[in-house]
Amino acid sequence: MRACIAIPSLSTHGGAERVVCEQIQYLSSEGWGVTLLVADYDQAILDDYGVPHSVNIVVTSGGLIDDILTVRKILSEEDIDLFLTHTFTKRVYLATRPFGDDTPYIPHVHGTVLWFVDEPNRLPHANSRSYQELISSVPGHGEFYDELSPSFQDTLQSYVNEWLEKRALQSSSTVITGSHQVQRELENLYSVDALIARPGVSKAWISQYEETEYLSLTNHNYTILSVSRLDKRKRVSLLIKAVGSLRQDGYDVGLVVAGTGERREHLENLSEKLGIRDSVIFAGFVPENKLPSYYKSADVFACPGWMSYGITPLEAYAMRTPVGVSSDAFVNEVLTGKPGVEVVQPNIDEWVEMIPKLLKVDPTSIDPSIVPTWEQYGLELHKIINRLVVDKSR
Secondary structure, three states: OEEEEEEEEEOOOOHHHHHHHHHHHHHHHOOOEEEEEEEEEOHHHHHHOOOOOOOEEEEOOOOHHHHHHHHHHHHHHOOOOEEEEOOOHHHHHHHHHHHOOOOOEEEEEOOOHHHOOOOHHHHHHOOOHHHHHHHHHOHHHHHOOOOOOOOHHHHHHHHHHHHHHHHHHHOOOOOEEOOHHHHHHHHHHHOOOOEEOOOOEOHHHHHOOOOOOOOOOOOOOEEEEEEOOOOHHHOHHHHHHHHHHHHHOOOOEEEEEEOOOOOHHHHHHHHHHOOOHHHEEEEEOOOOOOHHHHHHHOOEEEEOOOEOOOOHHHHHHHOOOOEEEEOOEOOHHHHOOOOOEEEEOOOHHHHHHHHHHHHOOOHHHOOHHHOOEHHHHHHHHHHHHHHHHHHHHO
16 A cells, blocks of 8 residues: 655644654554655654655645646556645645546645634635634634735635635545544535544653653743744743743743744843843754653643644643643643643733642643543544545455
């Protein structure tokens, strides 16, 4: 059996990139041949996430026509049994179904159009009641979207894009996503009934807790840790302001911000303006093998971002670290109600009130067995593929 996994880019560390690499590892371990179709990638990312060197990597330009032609070429030259797509679904649809090719493809949808900043492809949905209900139920859906004044051409293009998106999703063998929230959005926006397969951490990650070393991350009594890309969707600025308020209230807390991104200078300037620059450490990129020590050494892991799922809170929880997440980080579907977890609205007052509660949590009360694992994700993928692809080929 041979699969082609398609994603526009594998050049940064992130949740979607991790899912792709885990899919490659799983299929390879099951004896599948794997082709990775990508417009750009960083070999260091593949190495960090354990992608075997046996994977055949095909690089495309990222342009629509070239992507379609590349998929057609792969189909003609390789005996592809299955496509797994990540933000590449329209391309695979256009390269198969109009040509009478019924090669199965399974999109893993990490987030609908509602999860992108100022996304013009929202326009075709804007007047529907279900759209308004979805926007009002998720703070970030409104916070990170300003009403646009598109040209006629842009409006027309958005309608074409969303018509194609619906056709591509509905023509797939099935759709996978990681959260019930995105599942609801897919049903409301595209009339697609998606299956849930939760990304998580490996069993090896959980079992390494005892031998993971403690680090002295700051010289404060308490350390709060954030691990994310430094873009505005992650709301690190909210966290910095909350830390500033806590310090004014007499809490000796320091903040470690791990990650890279275009907002770093802005965040450094903000901490300077608040007078807490010496209490905020920008750690930059932290390698995969060092992250467990960072998580274990923190008193609280903070995830104030707007996220359709979120793997880092699960990694932290697996290291027995109390976790705070915003109500629109939908890993909360896994963590809500668990010991050592607080879920609050994404505003400073609630975060200032919540963090001291987490500082009092006894780490021994945390149960890492509730964290989804990549092994469980692989089993779900196995069931889906067997039912939709392998069984039908017999």
